[in-house]
Amino acid sequence: MSVQNLADSIKSVVDKRIDEESRTRRGTIQGGRFISGGKSYPFAAAVDCNTGNGKRVWAQLSTNGKAVVVGD
Numbered sequence: 001m002s003v004q005n006l007a008d009s010i011k012s013v014v015d016k017r018i019d020e021e022s023r024t025r026r027g028t029i030q031g032g033r034f035i036s037g038g039k040s041y042p043f044a045a046a047v048d049c050n051t052g053n054g055k056r057v058w059a060q061l062s063t064n065g066k067a068v069v070v071g072d
Contacts, residue, residue, distance in 0.1 A: 023061045024070070034059050034067035041067040 027036030029051050034043045041061065049057060049072035059067035 024058060025061060025067075026056065026058055027067075029053060029055045029057060029069075034069065036067075041065065043067040043069050047071070 025036040027034050029035075029043075030040075030053060032042075034041045034057070036059070041059075042065075043051070043059060044062075044066045047068075047070055049055075049069060051057065051069055055072060057069050058071040059069045061067055
């Protein structure tokens with residue numbers, strides 16, 4: 001593996017992580033939807049956290065417009 005290939009590989013991993021972090025939002029569950037930054041998203045899955053009405057949660061926005069709740 002050349003130095004350039006190694007640098008390209010590292011850059012792609014870093015870029016992917018930055019992209020994933022930029023899609024993670026803090027918001028509130030209201031009426032079965034995830035609300036963050038004045039926008040409303042349906043959420044498809046919840047992982048080991050309370051998603052009751054009014055709960056503050058962390059969610060990652062997917063490319064299909066849904067929020068995946070990843071923590072509270």
